[in-house]
Amino acid sequence: MTDSLLRRAQHSLAPAQRRDLPVLQALCAQDPVATVVPAMHLDAALASGTVPAGMWVVRRRSGFSHDTIGLIWAGANLCLVLPSTGDEAADDDLRADIAAAVIARLSRPAALVGEARVTLDLWGRVEPWWGPAREVRERQASMLIDGPAHRPSPVSEPAPSLEAVLSLETVRRARDEDYDDLLPACVHMFIGEVGYDPMRHGRVAYEERLHYLVRAGRAFLQYGVVHGRRQVVFKADVGALGGGVAQLQGVWVHPDLRGRGLARAGLAAVIDTVRADTAPMVSLYVNDFNASALAAYRAVGMRTVGTFATVMF
Incomplete structure (x- = not known):
């Protein structure tokens, strides 16, 4: 040109x-x-x-x-x-x-x-x-909720099974003292979603970003005792915040506890907290082939409002 x-x-x-x-x-x-x-x-x-x-x-x-x-x-x-x-x-x-x-x-x-x-x-x-491109994701559902989240019901949506987890704590904002527990969960999520280890490629920027989210009150987590050890079992971040919209990113559940309702319960808590004190609308985008994530997001009341695409290099 x-x-x-x-x-x-x-x-x-x-x-x-x-x-x-x-x-x-x-x-x-x-x-x-x-x-x-x-x-x-x-x-x-x-x-x-x-x-x-x-x-x-x-x-x-x-x-x-x-x-x-x-x-x-x-x-x-x-x-x-x-x-x-x-x-x-x-x-x-x-x-x-x-x-x-x-x-x-x-x-x-x-x-x-x-x-x-x-x-x-x-x-x-x-x-x-x-x-x-390293990968092209042509169809990602752009989802939104602008009202109260649907909470798990004892009749239609049983509470998370506690066979492998005890002492499930409340979903809350992460604090500085949680950082060492939160980081491995974030890295595991990133590798699964993006396809490479951020601790080997861009570690300084990745950790600076996570510290910022924690200190800004935009990182959420939940602890539980899994196989005898207290660790993070659910996490989500407000990765972008602007124009009255809070975009959730990095939604993750401990691999040993998936399919037990933790994502739905955790998301409902995060959505209601964010809408109460951060932004009236909460959004996210998710690959159209991720059926379990789509089901969890719909279960808490999120609806599809558009289609995103991501081209990764």
């Missing part, structure tokens, strides 16, 4: 400025669940007055002016906020221009994540430059 080609394009990509923030926030508000990650960084920028380097504005040339029509968050993951114009040909031109600008101006992230239609379209255009 050459600079001359980019100059002739009808759409451009530029670093965001403080004057752009209210317009970008309004764009994210059109779909707060799909845009929670960019919205989180917008909220922080509006509060601090400092615009982060990873925030980019998509503009359309209109006569002698440029209209703001989209947003790209380019951090560890790249998220694209690009509402449809309703005109298929115009949308195709827009995405072609943005793909060209992304290739020319941004480095390949760890992943592309977001609304499936836009994310997969971008991937198809940048693949010759950024490929191959």
Whole structure:
């Protein structure tokens, strides 16, 4: 991609400025669940007055002016906020221009994540430059709950079996003193979900992130005594928080206790706590082939509101 080609394009990509923030926030508000990650960084920028380097504005040339029509968050993951114009040909031109600008101006992230239609379209255009992908997850259910969570019922949903666990403690926010117990559970979850050990690749950043979540009150856990040892049996994090939406990530149950209802009971407790004091809407996204996780999320009252996709490098 050459600079001359980019100059002739009808759409451009530029670093965001403080004057752009209210317009970008309004764009994210059109779909707060799909845009929670960019919205989180917008909220922080509006509060601090400092615009982060990873925030980019998509503009359309209109006569002698440029209209703001989209947003790209380019951090560890790249998220694209690009509402449809309703005109298929115009949308195709827009995405072609943005793909060209992304290739020319941004480095390949760890992943592309977001609304499936836009994310997969971008991937198809940048693949010759950024490929191959390590994995492409084309269909992930984007789920939401904005009311009280359904609690396990003694009739239809028996309480978790305690054959292998005793002294099941209350689900609560993690504290600094829990860190050494929480870290192995987080690593086990990450390996199973992402496919590599974060303690071998990017350990410092991974541990800094976990410390931040704990100190911000955004990491939740539950202890139990499993096979005679007190350890974490359930965990979940508020991995992103912005625009009135708290996105849950890293939901995990001890391997020896799966299928006993701990996920449903734990999620219900986390959802109600988060909705009470953090954000009115709680969301997450999950692979469409993960039937057990989908069943647990639906059981607590979450509903599917869209489709995400993730391209991992």
